[in-house]
Amino acid sequence: MELTRIHRDAFDELLTWRRDVRHFRSDPVPEAVLDRLRVRMELSPSVGNARPWRVIRVDSTEKRAAVIESFELCNRAAADAYDLAERQKYLALKLAGLREAPVHLAVFTDLAVDEGKGLGRQTMPEMLSYSTVMAIHTLWLAARVENIGVGWVSILDPDAVAKALEVPPDWSLTGYLCLGYAETTSDTPLLHETGWQENTATHWQMR
Secondary structure: OOOOOHHHHHHHHHHOOOOEOOOEEOOOHHHHHHHHHHHHHHOOHHHHOOOOOEEEEEEOOHHHHHHHHHHHHHHHHHHHHHHHHHOOOOOHOOOOOOOOOOEEEEEEEEEOOOOOOOOOOOOOOOOHHHHHHHHHHHHHHHHHHHEEEEEEEEEOOOHHHHHHOOOOOEEEEEEEEEEOOOOOOOOOHHHHHHOOOOOOOOOOOOO
């Protein structure tokens, strides 16, 4: 199929409105929508066709509480790394929607995956994790098409999360995602709106 200007414009709009969501409504996400997200995520590219991502849907109240505890501990430690003025700004930020989001997805990379037979990662083994990141990004865009917001929570202890979710030792946490309907939508990054960090110029270079 040849892409048209309509496709390009739609894709540009999708990228513009893909934001990291931290404020969620409590409305449940229909199972049919989650099924569609899963199918679209499986279309992601991966090194050697290894498809190393492993997704755990975290529904247990107990396990969610363990993740929230990890976030709160790590967030306090992160705040202490700033001087007083920056610490106050940091603590005023909402950096996760863990308590509000109706869907939690822990996305791991299987570092011992047999699929792909090592193709493309002999000199860059991190390509497995990069493949999982690609899958997360695909999921993120697919969610936005469904008007579902995604928040990527990175202020966590990966080992604590892996222990709480009882995953195999070769699984490495790549991303912890909150999904749900956003309270509001905006085409401006939240950290830009709050004055923490505005978008900068392109980082492309020529050599």
